[in-house]
Amino acid sequence: MGLNIYKQFLDQKVRSLSEEIDKLCERRRQQGKAPSFGKYYHPAIAVSCCTSSSVGKIGKGVACEPRISVYHCKIANLLKRKLGNVIGGKSTKTNCCYPIGQCAEPHAANNYLKVINPYINPETDLFFSTPYRPRTKGPIKVFKVFPYCENCRSTFLNCR
Amino acid sequence: MKFRSSFLLSHDIDWFCRIDNIPIHGASFGGNIPVRANDEKRMVDILLNIYKLSENQEGDIYINENYLTSIGIEKDERDDYLSSFLFFAKRGFYSYDRVVTHEDGMLDLDKKTEYALVAAPMNNGIDKDIFSILPFYPKIDNWVKQKIPKQLFSIERQNCNMLPRNR
Numbered sequence: 001m002g003l004n005i006y007k008q009f010l011d012q013k014v015r016s017l018s019e020e021i022d023k024l025c026e027r028r029r030q031q032g033k034a035p036s037f038g039k040y041y042h043p044a045i046a047v048s049c050c051t052s053s054s055v056g057k058i059g060k061g062v063a064c065e066p067r068i069s070v071y072h073c074k075i076a077n078l079l080k081r082k083l084g085n086v087i088g089g090k091s092t093k094t095n096c097c098y099p100i101g102q103c104a105e106p107h108a109a110n111n112y113l114k115v116i117n118p119y120i121n122p123e124t125d126l127f128f129s130t131p132y133r134p135r136t137k138g139p140i141k142v143f144k145v146f147p148y149c150e151n152c153r154s155t156f157l158n159c160r
Numbered sequence: 161m162k163f164r165s166s167f168l169l170s171h172d173i174d175w176f177c178r179i180d181n182i183p184i185h186g187a188s189f190g191g192n193i194p195v196r197a198n199d200e201k202r203m204v205d206i207l208l209n210i211y212k213l214s215e216n217q218e219g220d221i222y223i224n225e226n227y228l229t230s231i232g233i234e235k236d237e238r239d240d241y242l243s244s245f246l247f248f249a250k251r252g253f254y255s256y257d258r259v260v261t262h263e264d265g266m267l268d269l270d271k272k273t274e275y276a277l278v279a280a281p282m283n284n285g286i287d288k289d290i291f292s293i294l295p296f297y298p299k300i301d302n303w304v305k306q307k308i309p310k311q312l313f314s315i316e317r318q319n320c321n322m323l324p325r326n327r
Contacts, residue, residue, distance in 0.1 A: 029207060029208060029211045030211055032208045032211070032212075038167060038171070040204055040207060040208075041171045041172060041173055041174070042171065042172040043170060043171055043172065044169075044170055044171055044172045044189055044190035045190070063169075063170040063171070063190065064170050064171075065164065065166040065167055065170055066166065088166075097169075098169060099166060099169070102166060102169060102170050133172065133189065134172070135172045135187060135189075135244050136237075136240055136241040136243075136244065137240040138237045138240050138241055140260065141231035141232060141233060141241070
């Protein structure tokens with residue numbers, strides 16, 4: 001029940017984030033100039049996160065190329081410990097096809113730590129929204145319910 | 161220059177090609193894209209040129225209701241889901257979305273990449289402007305042939321829901 005309350009709140013936030021991203025992409029495409037080619041495209045997934053103690057404050061993240069330099073040391077260490085490899089590599093502990101640190105979830109957790117509170121335990125304290133797809137401004141639609149990926153499920157306790 | 165593989169995996173790329181003179185748009189949603197379409201500069205050039213095209217005012221738009229139902233699009237989500245695909249369909253493209261059919265459907269990206277038609281123009285005549293911005297595909301890409309269901313190219317005009325133009 002408690003988790004559902006966070007989910008509803010976070011889903012609203014991630015929906016707004018998806019709308020913002022979509023508008024930005026549209027504007028760049030209409031104007032025909034962007035800082036780099038990559039900026040014309042939607043990220044595949046967007047996610048928001050919060051903790052139980054500060055529900056009003058959220059971390060936001062989108063799927064993007066994994067770079068170790070953008071990560072808070074706590075997240076980098078957590079990912080390495082849980083997934084057995086460095087950011088950008090393949091996990092040695094799961095069969096997930098995604099490189100470590102690419103998903104929106106660790107980026108959202110990273111954003112939370114860097115912007116809101118660096119003292120939380122990212123493994124246990126963070127609650128995540130449903131993953132949204134910025135192109136469609138809605139949850140991911142598939143024939144089965146889209147879960148968090150194996151890497152994210154192994155890393156974050158509430159990502160299940 | 162090709163898209164970096166990590167960029168492909170993390171972004172929802174719009175890629176374009178033509179098959180049998182049918183202009184195709186695909187939304188990759190973090191999946192692989194055809195080899196021939198894997199050219200960052202070309203794809204961006206095409207994308208920006210499409211944004212310069214005006215909407216085709218003639219003919220209706222076919223919407224693949226079966227697909228929308230199968231993935232559980234609710235009424236209130238419909239407009240948001242369709243907006244991007246309708247944009248391309250209104251400019252003459254058969255617009256496809258990548259289908260995620262399985263919870264670990266991306267483990268083997270190439271084998272499990274499939275696309276489903278979401279929206280397409282109903283008019284027979286295809287705007288020549290589109291071909292002038294899609295000059296790069298003299299032959300059909302085998303990858304595209306395998307991934308895009310052929311039967312969907314012949315859209316039956318009966319029993320399909322059309323989106324009125326004034327919408």
